[in-house]
Amino acid sequence: MNINETLDRILPTVARPARYTGGEWNSVVKEWGACEVRWALAFPDTYEIGMSNLGLAILYDILNRQEGVLAERVYAPWVDMEQAMRAAGLHLIRLATPTTDAKRLPQVVDGASGFLYYVSVAGITGKQQAALDSIDAAVRHLKSGTDLPIAVGFGVRTPEQAGAIGRVADGVVVGSAIVEIVGTHGSHAAPFVEEYVASLRAALEARETAR
16 A cells, blocks of 8 residues: 555545644655654644644754654544555554453454554553553453454553563554653664664563564
């Protein structure tokens, strides 16, 4: 599937296609292949809400000021775009949380595709960490309601944590720990991020070998 051709086909069918095309005033355009570190700053609401969020704007500016780092913004699609994406076979990633009970789970997985993202702690991301036992139970609960792969995120900071979670889940999502590395090293962050991500990958590969 060519994503550009798909978007060219579906964007004329939705209201306010400019929500999805970029090109805003002061937006930053970098060569994708020239950047070693690439970010997708995902805001869990529509374009009009996310574009006015000061925190998102600050992160976008800080990251794009770094050499070798690229940051793009992504927002939740409006209802018509969601329908068009489904019809075109584009994946829509749903989130589950520790409060997703048996009654709520069917509503979460209904229409989900690609994978299901389990937010392992309640509240905001950062240094909070969920106990592995609770993650294990949650992943088993989610797998009882869907055949989609389960990726676990929030509070994952060390290779040991990533490896342990990887033994029960299909994927691991890391965010805040990388943001801290960028904040510490600024324009020199790329090799430190690369080293950190490599350590996570090694832990996950060791998990696969142990299976």
